[in-house]
Structure formats: C-alpha cells, structure tokens
Amino acid sequence: MPFDHFDHFDFIAPVYARAGEYGGLSTLTRLLDLPAGGRLLDVGGGTGRVARSLRHQAGQVVLADVSLGMLRVAASLPGLQPAASASERLPFPDSSFTRVLIVDALHHVENHAQTAAEMWRVLQPGGRILVIEPDIRTFGVKLIALAEKLLLMRSHFLSPAQIAALFPQAKTEIHVEDSSAFVVVQK
Numbered sequence: 001m002p003f004d005h006f007d008h009f010d011f012i013a014p015v016y017a018r019a020g021e022y023g024g025l026s027t028l029t030r031l032l033d034l035p036a037g038g039r040l041l042d043v044g045g046g047t048g049r050v051a052r053s054l055r056h057q058a059g060q061v062v063l064a065d066v067s068l069g070m071l072r073v074a075a076s077l078p079g080l081q082p083a084a085s086a087s088e089r090l091p092f093p094d095s096s097f098t099r100v101l102i103v104d105a106l107h108h109v110e111n112h113a114q115t116a117a118e119m120w121r122v123l124q125p126g127g128r129i130l131v132i133e134p135d136i137r138t139f140g141v142k143l144i145a146l147a148e149k150l151l152l153m154r155s156h157f158l159s160p161a162q163i164a165a166l167f168p169q170a171k172t173e174i175h176v177e178d179s180s181a182f183v184v185v186q187k
Helices: 008-016 025-032 068-075 112-122 139-150 160-165
Strands: 039-043 060-065 080-084 097-103 123-134 171-177 180-186
Touching: 025 097, 025 123, 025 171, 025 180, 039 112, 060 068, 068 080, 097 112, 112 123, 123 160, 160 171, 160 180
Parallel strands: 039 060, 039 097, 060 080, 097 123
Antiparallel strands: 123 180, 171 180
C-alpha cells in the first residue's frame, strides 16, 4: 500500500472502538430534535460510537463511512446498518432520511461542498441535519489541526460560519459549547 493512501482510520479502528460513550449526547439529541420517526443517517460514523447511542431515537439508524476497518467494528453492534460509502457519494435515494448527522468528521472529507450537497439531497423535507465539528477558532483545536497535519492526515477544519455557508438554501443555526461547534440545518 503506498504511503499516500494510508488509512489512519482503518489503523485506529480497534482502539477507537474502545472509546466510551459519546459525551455530548444530550446536546446532540436536543439539536437533532430526537426522538424522531423515520431513518437517521450518521455520515462518517466510524465504529458507531455516536450511532449506537441513538438506536432507540429513530426508526432505523444507518451508518455511512469510507473506512472498512471502522465499519467492521460497527457491523458487530446491534441496531445499526453500516454502509460503505464516501460522504461525497451517498448510496441512498433522495429524501430518504428524516435526520442526518456528521460528528467530528467533516474536517476529514475530501470535498466539504459535495458532502453538504449529498446530506441535503438525502434529507427529507422538514428534516434536520446536525454538523458537529471542533471549533477551529479555539487554541486547542488549532493544536489538534496542526497535529493532524503532522500525521499526514488530509484534515481541513472549517469555522462554524463556513460550515453554515455550505447550506445556502437552508435555515441554519450555530451553537458553540466549549470547543465544539454545532450547526443545525433545517430543510
């Protein structure tokens, strides 16, 4: 495998799977307006760390990720439907989810605008997208961004306003807690 194609996430999947429950669950469920009927899509959901906490909050929870190592871990969790997919080309029909979520993953995608367009495309009218990202305006997140560059990850962090601007056709709200930005997008 060439060095420029090294998949950091396949490599860390076994360790990442041991991470505890997601710490921001109450904020996440409030901003996503859960519980909600229908299907929920967790884009870049990795091992299912967040999605597993949401399995009883929606009719079905689908987890899309490009890392096969992460998806292998997620496949062992009950109540999750893993799908191997890049965020820029989601393999789902238009308007197939009532809620779409991306947690700490937008900075890892190759094309932010195409990822946003795909999340918007698969969202049903009246649905909600929640983008949760480290707030690059904070010093600690700037250090994380530097560390990821040194590890040769292709991360590219956006400010909360830049994330909201990815959805020009939508009503958006920005919430900031500690060093995390929450961008709510309503269709």
